[in-house]
Each structure stands twice: as structure tokens, then as C-alpha cells.
Amino acid sequence: MRILLDKFTKKFDDTVVINDMDLEIKDGELMALLGPSGCGKSTTLFSICGIYQCSGGRILFGDRDVSNVSSQQRNVGVVFQNYALYPHMSIYENIAFPLMVKKMDAAQIKKEVHAIAKLVHIGDLLERRPSQLSGGQQQRVALCRALVRRPDVLLLDEPLANLDAKLRLEMRSEIRRIQQETGITAILVTHDQVEAMSMCDRIALMDEGKVLQVTTPNDMYHNPQTDFVASFLGNPPIAFLEGEVAGNQVLLNGSQLKVALPSSIRQPDNGTKVRLGVRPELVGTDRGNAVAGRISFIETQGRENLYDLTLDNGAVLRSIQAVRSDISMGQTANWNIDTERVLVFDTNGQRLL
């Protein structure tokens, strides 16, 4: 079901947390609300499920305005960060609870619970108690319980935050699989850009109660509209170089180094101050223009190494390259920047195109 936030506003007393937010989640889509902590993403989630009352604007499920509908009537499934399983009930009873509340008959409940448990691969755990399950299994149970009612929308609040690294990888693909198999519209709240990029159809990047950009993970990575968006996505993160436009080049501040502007952008006036966003994979390539610097840090990542290249003005470029034995700390290097793919921002952080 399509979910629409229309000029949605949320205040706590006099503090405005979300102001005039517009966001559309398409039918069957997995949308990530991504942002740093305190950006209002969880507030938005809890307002969609009805735990918080909206202070202004509308929330629409399909064509139904649910802004003033109680949580119980909204038909939303929520998976909480700590799973919130009912500790005194067996897994079966946990999953059956939403159906029991609906006064569905026992045979039907049994059928539905077994069907959903099979889909989520916990069919053999139904007799256990939540405390007897691992984190990943509890997560699956929470998913089951949220899905068993066939909600209009599934809300996931940091579902992977309490899992260890290996389980996180596993559950990432599991949640995606289950979401796709059920075809449910889902919203995932996360502060982890890797999670958002790897699982979701689209990402809404939020900061300070505003949605900065809504697009596909791929597009957001390659075409961020602001430097904040650019810095939020990508691991290791993007590096910024400050400078002034001189012809079709940028003269870096406090340095004689020049970096060519991408030919695709509209040429800014000479003397315009700009920020160049350089992703680690653009440094140390075989084309573009070379900059000289000193290797100030090497981080082993296994297949690749991450090198920090400190320029003569103190700015640091990151470079991710296949492991090479010819480079050591403190050594100078002259590496190419693939300037055609460098992102250019003005001093307000807006992308120059």
C-alpha cells in the first residue's frame, strides 16, 4: 500500500522535531529513513505507526487518512530495535497474539502462524520461549509477529542494531527476501548507510527533521545533491578539498596544487570558492590529474588497503586500492585523481551541476 506523508509536522511541546515533511513510499517498496541520530527518523516512524500523534499535516495509507486513527486501528506491523517479544509467552503464542486479539478462530490462527513461521524459517522454534533464542532468531520472531496480521505497512526500527556483525549480514538479506516475498510496503529506520544501501529500493536521507534527498541507493551515491548527503554515504567516507576556481581548474587553498574541474559541469566564475568531494575509489587511478602528497596512514582491510594521502596544505585524501607492497608510511606519492567523477559543491554545500 502506498504511504504518503503530506506536510507532516511533529512537535514535542514547543520543540519542532519534524516540519512540513513530504514523503511518498510506493506500494511494495522498501524505503530507508537514513540519518544521524536525533534527525527525527524514529519520530517519523513512530508517528506512522500511531505511537506519536501527528501535530500537523496528514499521513495517508493508500487513500485513507490515518492521521487521527489510533495505533490499534492502523494495521501497521512494527519490529522494534530490542524486538519486544513477550517473555512469558512461547514463540507460537507471541506470533499468534495479534490474531488472538482479532478473535480469529484457533484453527485459522494455527494455520496462519505456521505459514508465516515457515516463510521466516523458524518453524521448528515455535515451542520455545524468547529467552531461549539467539538474537537473530528473536529478530525473525519479531518479524513474524509483525507480518502475521498482513499489515498495510511494515516498520523496522533499527532492526539490525542489536545483532553481531555476522548475523547482521545474514539478517540484512533475510529481511529483504521476506519483504520481497510478501510484497509488503516497508520502512526501515537506520543510521547505517551500508544497511540502507544494501537493503532498500530507495533511501530518504534525513537531517535535523528534514528530508534532504530521496532516491535510489545508486543514484544517491553517485549524484548527491549536497555535501552532507555525499559525506553520509560511502565507506570509507568521501574526502573534501577546499579551493577556488581558476579557469577550468581548482586551486586548492594554501597550496599550489591544482585539480581539474569535471568537464560535465557548468563552468563557475573564476574565484568562486568550491568544495571538491573526492571518493576513495577516485584516488590512485590511472587517469585524471596527479597530486603529490605524503602517505600518512595505512589501514589493512584484507582484499584492499585504505591509504591516507596528506597534501601539502594539510588536507587528507583517502584512497582505496588493491594491496600494494611498494608503499609504506611517510613516503611521498604522486597519485591521480579521476577528476571527471569528482563532485563539486558550493560553499553552502549545494552540488554544482
Next chain:
Amino acid sequence: MSNENSRNFKSWPVTIILTVFSLPILVMYLYLVVDTFTNTEPGSLIPNEFTFEHWRFLWETEPGRVSIWTATLNTLIFASVMTALVLSVSLTAGYALSRLNMPYRRFFLGGVLTLHAFPTVTLVIALFIVLQMVGLYNTLIGVIFIKAALMLPFGIWVMKGFYDTVPWEIEMAGVQDGASRFMVWHKLVLPQIKPGLIALGVFSFLEGWSEYVLPQIFTPDADVQVLSVYLASLIADDQNFDFNLFKSIGLFYIMPVIVLYLLFQNKLMNIYGGGSKG
């Protein structure tokens, strides 16, 4: 647990020291039991005859005195009705203070805490006047209300502590699953605070069972006497002084306490842990 703990020190010195210090109390308890079944020559420590005569109060009532069974029934009614009152109010009030965003919440919290520390005896005269005015003086109902009211701050505070340990996400999950607030409380929250409920129930019952001052002041008459008052009137009577009878009734009086305590001792410890899971 005791095995693991005793690994880094020897346990027998501790046992010996504790035994030595507990011995006087143990001897006293031993004599309490022994004396109720025996007679002892004056000046002797060793009993010389076995008898059930000290337990005669169970089947015969001395003239001018109320039957032990009436007093027991009164005590039972007093303790259990008071417990029921304390439980039902603490359960709901504790939830409200822990979860609901109600006006003057802080004021109520502070009030409960202050009343908890309030010495009962200072209220006696005022309560006496109130009971006289509403006509509940010398009735069990009256003293039940008073005892329950004085227990409530403690009960509410304890229950609030237990409610605080239930994560709010569980309630939110219940609401999302379509359950009403009442159903969430009843089906999801209540089962998790059950240890607290049991502990508070047993604790209130024991408090009621052993209460002396309030019934002595507010229900002194024979037909509404509770056991503690009955026992006190026995020792106050210097016409026929019977220490062994006094001991027997005393033993009769503490037996339910010991049984309850043995049954629920683990649960009672919860009350001081505030319900947190260890």
C-alpha cells in the same frame, strides 16, 4: 552457588561462628516448642512430664474470654481483606505512576514516598476521631481500611518499581498488535510483574497477621479481637498467669507466618531487588 562461593575460603569457621552466635536464639525457640507440650518443676530446666493441657485453648474457651477460633478468623479476615485492598490499589496506582502521563505525577510520587516514611503512631488520635465519627470504631472494616491505607504507599512504590522494569516497547508492540491498553496491561504486563505481586501479597498478609498496635487501639472488644490483641490480653491478665499457655498460643500464632515464609521466601526477596532480573 554456595559451593562456588566457598571455594576461596573455608566455610567451617564461618559456620562455627554463626552457630555460636545463633545458639541462644535456637535454644529459646527450642524451649518455646518444648514448653508447650511439657510441664517443668519450678527451678528446673529439664521438663518432667508430657502434657497437652497447654493446648486446651484449641478445644475449650475459658469463661469471659473469646474463643481462639473467633480471634483466628478475625485475624484471617483482617489480613486477607487488607491484602486484597492493598494489592488491587497498588496494582493500578503503580501502573498509573509508572506509565501514564497523568497530571501531578511528580507530586503523587513525592507524596507516596513521604507517606511511606510517615510514622503511624502520630496518626492514631486523628484516626480514632475519624473512626468514631463515621461509626467504624470497634469494627474490623475500620481497622482494615486504616491498615490498608498505611500499607499503600509502600505497596504502590514497590509495584511502580516492578512496572518500571517492563520495557515500554512491549506495551507498544501490544498496541501495534491491535490490543487495547487494558488488554496490554492484563495480558502482557501483568504476567511479567507477577513475582512482585506475589511478594507484595505475602508481605502484606504477614504484616496484617502480625499487626498489633492498630487492632489494639481500634478494635479492642472481644468479638473483633485479632490474635495479637488476644495474646496481649492474656498476658495482661494477672489473675491466672500461665506462661505455657501463653507460649502455646504464641506458637499457634506464628505457625502460619513460618509456613508462608518457607513457601514464599524466594519471592519475598524480590521486593527488595525492585523486581530487576538478576
